Amino acid sequence: MIYLDHAATTPLRDEARDAWLEAQRVTGNASSVHGAGQNARRVLEEARERVAATLGAEPIEVVFTSGGTESVGSALQGLWRRRAADESRIVLPDGEHHATLDTVAWLASHEGADVSPVALDAAGRIPVDAFGAAVDGAALATALVAGNETGTVNDAAGLAATAARARVPLHLDAVAALGRTRVDFAAWRGDAPAGSGLVAM
Numbered sequence: 001m002i003y004l005d006h007a008a009t010t011p012l013r014d015e016a017r018d019a020w021l022e023a024q025r026v027t028g029n030a031s032s033v034h035g036a037g038q039n040a041r042r043v044l045e046e047a048r049e050r051v052a053a054t055l056g057a058e059p060i061e062v063v064f065t066s067g068g069t070e071s072v073g074s075a076l077q078g079l080w081r082r083r084a085a086d087e088s089r090i091v092l093p094d095g096e097h098h099a100t101l102d103t104v105a106w107l108a109s110h111e112g113a114d115v116s117p118v119a120l121d122a123a124g125r126i127p128v129d130a131f132g133a134a135v136d137g138a139a140l141a142t143a144l145v146a147g148n149e150t151g152t153v154n155d156a157a158g159l160a161a162t163a164a165r166a167r168v169p170l171h172l173d174a175v176a177a178l179g180r181t182r183v184d185f186a187a188w189r190g191d192a193p194a195g196s197g198l199v200a201m
């Protein structure tokens with residue numbers, strides 16, 4: 001059998017499995033002050049530092065969740081709740097992951113969000129110019145870095161720069177990009193100041 005669905009789910013690498021099994025041997029509440037707890041805290045924080053270094057991020061920016069769906073929901077709802085009171089528009093390109101679509105649909109039906117779609121180009125990518133036209137004056141915007149079904153890769157740096165110029169918080173879903181293309185939060189953030197609203201996962 002030849003497995004061809006790596007855009008959606010890639011088989012676990014042996015080294016990742018071995019690291020996970022090794023971590024499972026560590027017992028202790030990482031919030032406790034006893035020795036076992038402090039050892040668990042060390043393992044957790046070293047993992048956070050390794051992930052941050054891989055992603056071009058600071059360790060404080062790395063928040064562990066149960067997976068992409070929880071991360072997307074938390075990021076989008078968090079950005080929505082910190083918007084200005086008179087902002088209600090969310091820029092939502094076509095072809096986004098269901099975690100994003102479902103969260104934005106919930107915000108529209110329960111909290112009055114207005115959705116501004118952005119059509120994809122013939123290659124299934126988000127056109128930066130069309131995205132830029134839509135993002136001006138929005139409460140927030142979201143975009144896939146890489147499509148989980150199609151494998152198309154968007155210009156994350158271009159999208160982030162466009163959102164930063166418009167001073168619109170941007171959520172980038174990089175779940176399907178990791179391991180397939182370079183994921184570098186610092187490069188995507190560019191000259192935008194820390195805390196400007198760029199969120200990536």
